[in-house]
Amino acid sequence: MAPEIRVIGLTGLPEVRPGDDLAALIIKTAEDQGAGIEAGDVVVVTQKVVSKAEGRVVVLADVTPSPFAEDLARRTDKDPRLVELILRESRRIVRQEGSVLITETKHGFVCANAGVDASNAGGEGYVSLLPEDPDRSAAAIHSALRERLGVEAAVVVTDTFGRPWREGHTNVAVGVAGMSPFVDYVGQADPDGYLLRVSTMAAADELAAAAELVMGKLSRVPVAIVRGFRYERGCGAARDMVRPPERDLFR
Amino acid sequence: MAPEIRVIGLTGLPEVRPGDDLAALIIKTAEDQGAGIEAGDVVVVTQKVVSKAEGRVVVLADVTPSPFAEDLARRTDKDPRLVELILRESRRIVRQEGSVLITETKHGFVCANAGVDASNAGGEGYVSLLPEDPDRSAAAIHSALRERLGVEAAVVVTDTFGRPWREGHTNVAVGVAGMSPFVDYVGQADPDGYLLRVSTMAAADELAAAAELVMGKLSRVPVAIVRGFRYERGCGAARDMVRPPERDLFR
Numbered sequence: 001m002a003p004e005i006r007v008i009g010l011t012g013l014p015e016v017r018p019g020d021d022l023a024a025l026i027i028k029t030a031e032d033q034g035a036g037i038e039a040g041d042v043v044v045v046t047q048k049v050v051s052k053a054e055g056r057v058v059v060l061a062d063v064t065p066s067p068f069a070e071d072l073a074r075r076t077d078k079d080p081r082l083v084e085l086i087l088r089e090s091r092r093i094v095r096q097e098g099s100v101l102i103t104e105t106k107h108g109f110v111c112a113n114a115g116v117d118a119s120n121a122g123g124e125g126y127v128s129l130l131p132e133d134p135d136r137s138a139a140a141i142h143s144a145l146r147e148r149l150g151v152e153a154a155v156v157v158t159d160t161f162g163r164p165w166r167e168g169h170t171n172v173a174v175g176v177a178g179m180s181p182f183v184d185y186v187g188q189a190d191p192d193g194y195l196l197r198v199s200t201m202a203a204a205d206e207l208a209a210a211a212e213l214v215m216g217k218l219s220r221v222p223v224a225i226v227r228g229f230r231y232e233r234g235c236g237a238a239r240d241m242v243r244p245p246e247r248d249l250f251r
Numbered sequence: 252m253a254p255e256i257r258v259i260g261l262t263g264l265p266e267v268r269p270g271d272d273l274a275a276l277i278i279k280t281a282e283d284q285g286a287g288i289e290a291g292d293v294v295v296v297t298q299k300v301v302s303k304a305e306g307r308v309v310v311l312a313d314v315t316p317s318p319f320a321e322d323l324a325r326r327t328d329k330d331p332r333l334v335e336l337i338l339r340e341s342r343r344i345v346r347q348e349g350s351v352l353i354t355e356t357k358h359g360f361v362c363a364n365a366g367v368d369a370s371n372a373g374g375e376g377y378v379s380l381l382p383e384d385p386d387r388s389a390a391a392i393h394s395a396l397r398e399r400l401g402v403e404a405a406v407v408v409t410d411t412f413g414r415p416w417r418e419g420h421t422n423v424a425v426g427v428a429g430m431s432p433f434v435d436y437v438g439q440a441d442p443d444g445y446l447l448r449v450s451t452m453a454a455a456d457e458l459a460a461a462a463e464l465v466m467g468k469l470s471r472v473p474v475a476i477v478r479g480f481r482y483e484r485g486c487g488a489a490r491d492m493v494r495p496p497e498r499d500l501f502r
Contacts, residue, residue: 002262002284003465003472009254033253095500102500110416119450123443160450163414164501165361167494168433168453170460172417182419185468192374199370199411199468202419209421210461213480214254217436217450221254229464243418249346249353250415250501 005228008035009214009221016222018055023144026223035225037145041153042226044211047174048120049222050137050157051128058085060125076101082116082127089114089129094251105130108242109174110251111161119217130159134175135237142177154179154231157238158208164250171212173204173238180236181205202241203231256479259286260465260472267473269306274395277474286476288396292404293477295462298425299371300473301388301408302379309336311376327352333367333378340365340380345502356381359493360425361502362412370468381410385426386488393428405430405482408489409459415501422463424455424489431487432456453492454482 013029016022026045030037037043051057065073065080069087073080077099090103094110103114107130115130122128131137138155145153157175162168173181181204185196211224245251264280267273277296281288288294302308316324316331320338324331328350341354345361354365358381366381373379382388389406396404408426413419424432432455436447462475496502 002286003260003467003470005258005461005464007256007258007461011253035253097500100500119445119447120441120443121445123445126443160452165494165499166423166453166456167492168451168456170453170456183467188469190371190469191471192371192377194370194372194374196370196468200419201411201463201468202417202421203464205417205419205421206460206463209457210256210258210464212452212457213256213454213461213477216254216434217447217452218439218441219254220442226464241418243416248416249348249351 003228005210005226007210007214008225008227010035010223010225011221013049013220013222016049016052018053018057020053022049022053023141023148026141027145027148029223030225037149037151037153037225038227039151039153042156042179042207042229042231043141043145043153044156044158044207044224044226045141046215046222047115047130047134047157047159048128050131050134050175054131054137056129056131057121058127058129060127072096072101082113085116085127085129086114089116104251107134107174107239109161111159115159115174130174131157135177135239138175138177138238152178152233154233156204156207156211158211160212171208171215173208173241176204176236176238178233179204180232180234181238181241183232204238204241254479256461256477258461258465259476259478261286261474261476262472264300264471264473267300267303269304269308271304273300273304274392274399277392278396278399280474281476288400288402288404288476289478290402290404293407293430293458293480293482294392294396294404295407295409295458295475295477296392297466297473298366298381298385298408298410299379301382301385301426305382305388307380307382308372309378309380311378323347323352333364336367336378336380337365340367355502358385358425358490360412362410366410381425382408386428386490389426389428389489403429403484405484407455407458407462409462411463422459422466424459424492427455427487427489429484429487430455431483431485432489432492434483455489455492
């Protein structure tokens with residue numbers, strides 16, 4: 001049978017507030033929409049609603065920038081309070097040129113502005129931070145789906161990152177639970193019998209990308225269900241997707 | 252209505268040979284499978300079958316390596332004939348460390364081994380090169396779909412690239428026709444009224460990633476149809492996705 005996957009965007013999730021039971025909101029929204037959540041689904045959740053539920057939205061007016069943040073803000077033409085938050089979320093500045101500020105977050109992700117972002121954060125003056133531990137966030141939703149629905153469904157928490165060499169951003173996985181983030185072909189033979197050597201696909205990132213096609217940025221579709229993708233169940237985490245710096249040629 | 256896309260893998264495409272009419276094979280396979288190709292679809296085609304149809308498969312035994320290729324092969328522990336082909340396909344070596352050889356291809360893509368790849372190329376001793384002009388390859392399929400089916404369907408030609416900072420490969424677009432490769436949110440307001448500043452999504456890469464979820468590497472699914480994604484029709488090319496070197500902080 002021909003392989004087919006469906007990517008179903010969930011609409012109607014209520015505005016998420018600190019302390020909300022995000023899993024419960026997702027379950028109810030999926031049911032209201034008639035999609036439900038089934039065993040083997042991958043539930044893809046944008047970082048924004050996870051951060052909101054976890055209270056990781058900051059009012060810029062409450063932030064006091066350090067002298068270093070003030071200085072860096074001048075050089076990058078950014079709000080000093082935003083730069084202060086970026087620095088707090090980072091363990092290293094990877095590149096700074098013009099208004100571009102690329103850092104390594106405390107999770108190890110390399111991205112612009114440490115994932116601190118004002119879009120879809122609640123309006124002017126609000127910014128969202130990445131979840132403290134997005135793998136833990138994903139695991140909490142994964143457990144809740146199992147406990148409340150009796151369903152084994154993987155969970156991917158996503159954010160939108162730029163990348164070198166190519167224009168445009170793509171959605172990537174910052175949190176994973178219930179699946180390996182990879183599909184590993186190393187040592188397997190292609191249909192011609194050729195042994196594959198270096199093909200490990202970042203399936204969690206491809207799921208994040210697929211979900212973004214229905215999520216968009218303007219349409220309040222913060223959750224998508226990917227149905228029909230055959231993934232390797234089990235333990236796995238987005239932190240495994242961070243290339244160790246010593247094996248990275250571009251830091 | 253909730254947004255939903257379907258990603259339909261095409262099975263049963265015959266083994267592609269040099270000079271084959273790839274568009275005809277895709278049309279027939281889609282019809283045989285009952286999926287067809289509809290207006291607004293995105294037809295995602297892996298580079299491998301495009302290269303095969305265009306005669307871009309090379310028998311390694313026919314390649315004579317230059318002295319520089321011989322030397323680089325020793326340092327990278329690669330077949331000198333493979334290195335010779337990589338150099339011919341490249342305009343610059345971006346990084347070389349251990350067995351990793353990352354170059355900028357003549358198209359401007361930055362990737363390992365200039366896209367020269369032995370997997371799914373016909374067995375031991377064969378390698379495939381990227382199409383000479385993958386945008387032109389995509390445009391040819393796009394035109395053929397319009398002429399023969401009367402259908403406006405975008406086409407994305409894909410390859411699998413690694414990337415800095417993150418483990419695993421993802422599928423990306425190396426050729427695009429019939430659509431903008433981007434979804435541009437710059438200057439639009441999010442649901443809270445916040446003006447988006449830097450959000451240009453690389454939709455063609457996300458389509459490539461979504462398609463890979465049904466393609467895999469071992470299963471002879473070289474074509475997928477993405478149905479239900481609302482893209483901006485019109486001209487567009489994967490070459491527009493290459494970040495100009497002067498704006499790139501990682502070359």
